Amino acid sequence: MPRYIGLISGTSMDGIDAALIEVAGESISLQAYLEVPYPADLREELDRTVTTGTASLPGLAALHVRIGREFSAAALSLLGDAGHSSEDVAAIGSHGQTIWHAPTGRFPCTLQIGDGASIAVHTGLPTVCDFRSADVALGGQGAPLVPLFHEALFGHAGKPTAVVNIGGIANITLLAGDGSGELVAFDTGPGNTLMDCWISQQRGLPFDEAGAWARGGRKHSGLLERLLAEPYFTRMAPKSTGRELFNLAWLRERLATEAWQAPEDVQRTLLELTAVTIAKDIQLHQSGGDAVFVCGGGARNVLLMERLAALLPGRRVRGTDEVGVPAAALEAMAFGWLAHQRMTGQAGNAPSVTGASRPSILGALYLP
Ligand SMILES: Nc1ncnc2c1ncn2[C@@H]1O[C@H](COP(=O)(O)OP(=O)(O)O)[C@@H](O)[C@H]1O
Ligand SMILES: [Mg+2]
Structure with a gap:
């Protein structure tokens, strides 16, 4: 039974939610869950970036890697707490941190940061990230991406x-x-x-x-x-x-x-x-x-x-x-499940929901 780790920090920018799930056919179960608050200075920097819409290029590039490292640390703590090692996990699905979302307009875009290469290298696990871009490239909103998972669960x-x-x-x-x-x-x-x-x-x-x-x-x-x-x-x-x-x-x-x-x-x-x-x-x-x-x-x-x-x-x-599904864990579970979709070659978006022109396999894969 393959296991996946899902990682996300949402628009609240309060910190990282990390979930370890097991996927067995149609059934998805939560094995372990962890919340890791962002350090105060990181939360402030992100808040400033998002609310002012400005960042220096060196600052942004460094932030991308810093968040990748925070996400890796969260994944490793989750594994440690759950008594598992990297070999027990098929892949990580990392949503990253949204810092800009503008899916309409001349150049539709959505930007999640949190360097996937860092996560793959530090955890030793294949890491899927950048889940939203493919849907936006297909004319969709790139969001919400959780509905297919909600359908699978409920x-x-x-x-x-x-x-x-x-x-x-x-x-x-x-x-x-x-x-x-x-x-x-x-x-x-x-x-x-x-x-x-x-x-x-x-x-x-x-x-x-x-x-x-x-x-x-x-x-x-x-x-x-x-x-x-x-x-x-x-x-x-x-x-x-x-x-x-x-x-x-x-x-x-x-x-x-x-x-x-x-x-x-x-x-x-x-x-x-x-x-x-x-x-x-x-x-x-x-x-x-x-x-x-x-x-x-x-x-x-x-x-x-x-x-x-x-x-x-x-x-x-x-x-x-x-x-039976911890409310705080559900979205992180969804990104673990989206990694499963990516690794098994299945679509992650619902075009009727996002407006994309077709279903798409979502996410970019980084190998350790
Ligand atoms: N005990 C609580 N009482 C009231 N609101 C809470 C409590 N715990 C969390 N929240 C709210 O939930 C937010 C975080 O929710 P979360 O699902 O992590 O959002 P996001 O996905 O945007 O990060 C917090 O910023 C806070 O507003
Ligand atoms: Mg949150």
Whole structure:
């Protein structure tokens, strides 16, 4: 039974999620999981790069290698903790760190850094990375890439099922549930990123633990409406987004025209924005659904989970933990599975989701 390691740091840029999975035919199981926070100076450098859209060339080239080394170290710690050696693993799938995502325009592009050669050399393992470029070259969004994995995990429930991944950005996958592979999936908009930006700016904290600060605030209806007026929310899929759009500058522009008082009211309103946009899109694109499985760091935000449940009456909203898949591990597992797809010559994208002109084997392979 081949084993793979999946590595990712998402748009939150909080650190690396590493998962060791085993793939046996249709069945995929998690063997071990690890979260490795980025050092504070690395997080700051990445944040600066992404939010200002600028970096020096020497700085960027060095960052590419530094992240590759951080990813290798995470993979080696994971193996050590799990009591495995490199020989037990077929390949690594490394998403890397997105620093720019602009899949539309004259030169559609998406850029993930984290040097694959470094990862292959330091771990001794074949390493697949740069998963998104092929889909973008085929006219697709390059995102989301997790839906086929969601289908593999949850697509045989016998009834319509929704999977919600709440990272920095949130994405939903709506599964027909009959194993037909019929998929609707796209980025709904901000997940945690605006909440993280706001609490970081106001209180110097990286995130709002369990949503407790937001709970002390009140939803500001005028502000919520103003935020919801963003055209992205009503654009038709395929669509994907990132911190190039949803960032502190975007929020500040909207705050400037609304009379708000308490910063916790803003936090509460940002949480509502995430919940409302996800719930609306699920209701719009899936009727008769029952289960809603939530993964990503947002599943740990208790108030956000409560609001999703309230906005989706008649559906059971649960963290994927409750069905045996740790919510924080799921996206890393997906990139381990995408490495399996690459190594076995199978497509990793769903053209109906990304808008690519055809299915494609995704990723560039580096050998140790
Ligand atoms: N205990 C928690 N309470 C509230 N929010 C949390 C908690 N743990 C993580 N988060 C949120 O989840 C984010 C990280 O989620 P993750 O799935 O790693 O996102 P990404 O894929 O964008 O890196 C954090 O930045 C934070 O906003
Ligand atoms: Mg993360």
